Amino acid sequence: MSVNTAPAAIEVAGLSRRYRNTTALDGVTVRFAKDQIHGLLGRNGAGKTTLMSIIAAQDWPTEGQVRVLGHTPHENEQVLPMMCFVREDQRYPDDAQAKHAFKAASLAYENWDWKFANRLIRDFRVPEKTKVKKMSRGQKSAVAVIIGLAARAEVTFFDEPYMGLDAVARQLFYDRLLEDYSEHPRTVVLSSHLIDEIAHLIENVVLIDSGRVLLDEPVEDLRDRAVTLVGRSDAVAEVTAGREVLNQESMGRITRTTVLGRLSEQEHQRVRDLDLDLQPVSLQQLIVRLTTRQSAARDLNDSNHGHGEGEK
Amino acid sequence: MTTPTGRTDRTLQPQEPHRGKRSAFARVPSAVRLQFSPAVTLIGVPLSVFFAAWLIAVGIGWWIHTMQGSGDSSGEPMFTGAAQAPLWALVFVAAYSASHTFPFSMALSYSRRTFMLGVILAFGLVSVAFGAAFILAAWIERVTDGFGMHFYTFNLPYLTQGSGGIVAAGALAATLCLVLMMVGFFWAILYLRAGLFTLWVIILGLAVVGLAGTMLIFQNDGWPVIWEWIMQQSALSLTGWLAILAVGLAGLNYGVIRRATPA
Numbered sequence: 001m002s003v004n005t006a007p008a009a010i011e012v013a014g015l016s017r018r019y020r021n022t023t024a025l026d027g028v029t030v031r032f033a034k035d036q037i038h039g040l041l042g043r044n045g046a047g048k049t050t051l052m053s054i055i056a057a058q059d060w061p062t063e064g065q066v067r068v069l070g071h072t073p074h075e076n077e078q079v080l081p082m083m084c085f086v087r088e089d090q091r092y093p094d095d096a097q098a099k100h101a102f103k104a105a106s107l108a109y110e111n112w113d114w115k116f117a118n119r120l121i122r123d124f125r126v127p128e129k130t131k132v133k134k135m136s137r138g139q140k141s142a143v144a145v146i147i148g149l150a151a152r153a154e155v156t157f158f159d160e161p162y163m164g165l166d167a168v169a170r171q172l173f174y175d176r177l178l179e180d181y182s183e184h185p186r187t188v189v190l191s192s193h194l195i196d197e198i199a200h201l202i203e204n205v206v207l208i209d210s211g212r213v214l215l216d217e218p219v220e221d222l223r224d225r226a227v228t229l230v231g232r233s234d235a236v237a238e239v240t241a242g243r244e245v246l247n248q249e250s251m252g253r254i255t256r257t258t259v260l261g262r263l264s265e266q267e268h269q270r271v272r273d274l275d276l277d278l279q280p281v282s283l284q285q286l287i288v289r290l291t292t293r294q295s296a297a298r299d300l301n302d303s304n305h306g307h308g309e310g311e312k
Numbered sequence: 313m314t315t316p317t318g319r320t321d322r323t324l325q326p327q328e329p330h331r332g333k334r335s336a337f338a339r340v341p342s343a344v345r346l347q348f349s350p351a352v353t354l355i356g357v358p359l360s361v362f363f364a365a366w367l368i369a370v371g372i373g374w375w376i377h378t379m380q381g382s383g384d385s386s387g388e389p390m391f392t393g394a395a396q397a398p399l400w401a402l403v404f405v406a407a408y409s410a411s412h413t414f415p416f417s418m419a420l421s422y423s424r425r426t427f428m429l430g431v432i433l434a435f436g437l438v439s440v441a442f443g444a445a446f447i448l449a450a451w452i453e454r455v456t457d458g459f460g461m462h463f464y465t466f467n468l469p470y471l472t473q474g475s476g477g478i479v480a481a482g483a484l485a486a487t488l489c490l491v492l493m494m495v496g497f498f499w500a501i502l503y504l505r506a507g508l509f510t511l512w513v514i515i516l517g518l519a520v521v522g523l524a525g526t527m528l529i530f531q532n533d534g535w536p537v538i539w540e541w542i543m544q545q546s547a548l549s550l551t552g553w554l555a556i557l558a559v560g561l562a563g564l565n566y567g568v569i570r571r572a573t574p575a
Contacts, residue, residue, distance in 0.1 A: 058418045059573050075570075077336045080421040089575060091415040093349065094408050100350045101416070107342035108420035147419070 006033035009155055009187035010055055015064030017050050024050040026211040035185040039202035041195055041287060047211040048191040052157045056085035068155055084153035086144040088160045092132040098143050099128055109151040117150035123172050137164025145173050149180060155187045162194060174201055195284035207287060214294045226286050228258040231276035239270055246289040343422055343430025346413060353405055354438055358398045362445060365397035366465055373463030389462035398442065399489055403496035406435065410500035415574035428566045435493045443486025450478040471547050480547035487554040494561035501565060505572040
């Protein structure tokens with residue numbers, strides 16, 4: 001696994017957030033490299049929104065430190081204007097229409113681009129005369145996405161931005177994000193559990209589960225961690241023998257197996273000789289398997305050391 | 313970099329400054345404008361209530377006047393309490409600012425301090441506008457002898473006939489407006505900060521304290537003293553007391569919002 005040497009936009013060290021009965025984050029240490037698109041992945045309730053809230057200074061940690069662009073963000077007007085985090089369940093002023101929300105955002109962010117915003121408003125077909133509170137889930141998500149994109153904040157969080165968006169609007173969001181990011185590079189943290197859908201966008205994966213970081217790795221390295229082989233069952237079995245199987249499906253004499261680890265040059269030759277197909281690994285599948293494995297190992301470890309109780 | 317468990321401790325090193333230092337108050341004007349977006353909440357609604365309440369009061373006055381027989385302009389003056397109607401509208405508008413505009417301000421990455429300064433300035437502007445409207449309305453009533461019917465909503469003798477006249481009454485109206493808006497904001501932001509249970513505990517606690525205070529005053533025959541104190545006050549001195557209260561409430565609100573979360 002390679003080390004991400006790019007300078008950090010966000011550094012989080014030993015971060016915990018405990019509520020009365022739950023631990024939302026538990027000793028999270030992670031860094032988000034500058035000017036990259038990061039996928040913050042995890043199941044519902046894993047702690048994704050809490051982590052983004054604390055980084056964006058909307059919430060604060062019970063323990064630990066956060067630095068954004070070298071500054072502590074809490075109540076810090078030096079760094080806050082460079083961040084944008086519209087929550088998935090964002091509340092807007094009571095009578096506000098979308099145009100009021102955009103106008104307010106344009107006043108808050110000095111990089112706000114009205115031309116881009118207006119294009120997005122047309123693209124997403126955001127109704128101008130409807131109050132935001134009366135909008136459908138998808139329309140609300142579109143308002144949040146437009147603020148996030150047009151603000152061009154140095155550090156932008158998107159909190160499950162696909163909620164309620166149809167397939168066309170989701171694709172539109174991914175396309176516009178990539179287009180604008182290539183022209184105006186910035187640090188983007190995209191929280192999602194639709195892993196495969198954002199796999200082509202993200203350069204780095206941070207996976208959290210039960211408030212802990214399970215994985216923090218460049219997508220490229222992650223993909224190299226496993227390989228999928230398709231072909232005659234006996235031939236697939238020969239090449240994959242002795243490896244940890246992440247997934248296996250058989251249909252008649254054809255088997256599709258995903259195993260951990262890279263193939264050596266000799267194994268590649270053998271794959272060609274046996275006429276097997278090498279397929280890209282589904283990031284989602286890989287992450288699901290790794291999560292399950294690591295969660296199980298961690299739970300086992302916790303119960304062995306007597307740390308399991310009292311955390312949840 | 314991979315930290316599979318996320319347990320590795322790392323010391324955070326400050327980086328190079330990323331751009332020139334900006335003023336901590338640079339976004340205060342934007343935070344003020346945020347309160348007026350949309351303008352209907354903080355301007356349209358109270359203004360409508362102001363004129364609607366006045367119109368209804370004058371309508372009732374006209375009805376009473378005609379019932380008593382037209383042409384009789386020497387009757388006893390009548391006073392109404394309709395001037396306070398916009399204040400109650402503003403209490404709710406102020407509460408909305410805490411419950412809705414505050415979470416939105418977090419999405420726009422305002423610090424709580426900047427947001428609160430925006431709130432104080434915006435509420436201050438609205439209060440001054442209310443005070444000015446009060447003065448104007450009291451003046452109209454004065455020069456028209458209560459629309460020729462001796463019917464007064466704003467030109468109330470206790471407020472307008474002391475030193476400073478209707479201007480002092482306007483100042484009192486403005487500070488009362490600011491205090492009430494701060495109170496409306498306080499309860500809503502307290503709810504965001506502490507939740508419903510704590511909110512009710514505090515409400516009940518205050519009720520108990522209020523009740524105990526009232527009983528103590530009764531026990532010590534204190535009411536005449538308090539009543540006398542109130543009667544001795546002028547519009548200007550009341551303005552002063554309310555101004556102190558408004559400053560206290562602004563500080564209290566900042567104390568509460570510092571640890572309030574938007575959701």
